[in-house]
Amino acid sequence: xxxxxxxxxxxxxxxxxxEVHTGRxxxxxxxxxxxxxxxxxxxxILIILVSGEVLWxxxxxxxxxxKTGWHATEKNCQxxxxxxxxxxxxxxx
Numbered sequence: 694x695x696x697x698x699x700x701x702x703x704x705x706x707x708x709x710x711x712e713v714h715t716g717r718x719x720x721x722x723x724x725x726x727x728x729x730x731x732x733x734x735x736x737x738i739l740i741i742l743v744s745g746e747v748l749w750x751x752x753x754x755x756x757x758x759x760k761t762g763w764h765a766t767e768k769n770c771q772x773x774x775x776x777x778x779x780x781x782x783x784x785x786x
Contacts, residue, residue: 712718
């Protein structure tokens, strides 16, 4: 680190990184509740990661079905369109 920066800095970068990592850096923002910042941030990140994985998995399964073509065949499309236009008639008992 350059000599000028070391002389002007009030706190070494190592100590600053430690303060940010432990959450004490956020004391002036959150007051006495700074101790909750790191666990809550960790839980928020975990929720984001899990929900992203779930959304990706749903999209992956849907795109995998489309690639196999089981639902997009011409015969299936015709059967579905016929059912929508002409519902099946039930036989009286």
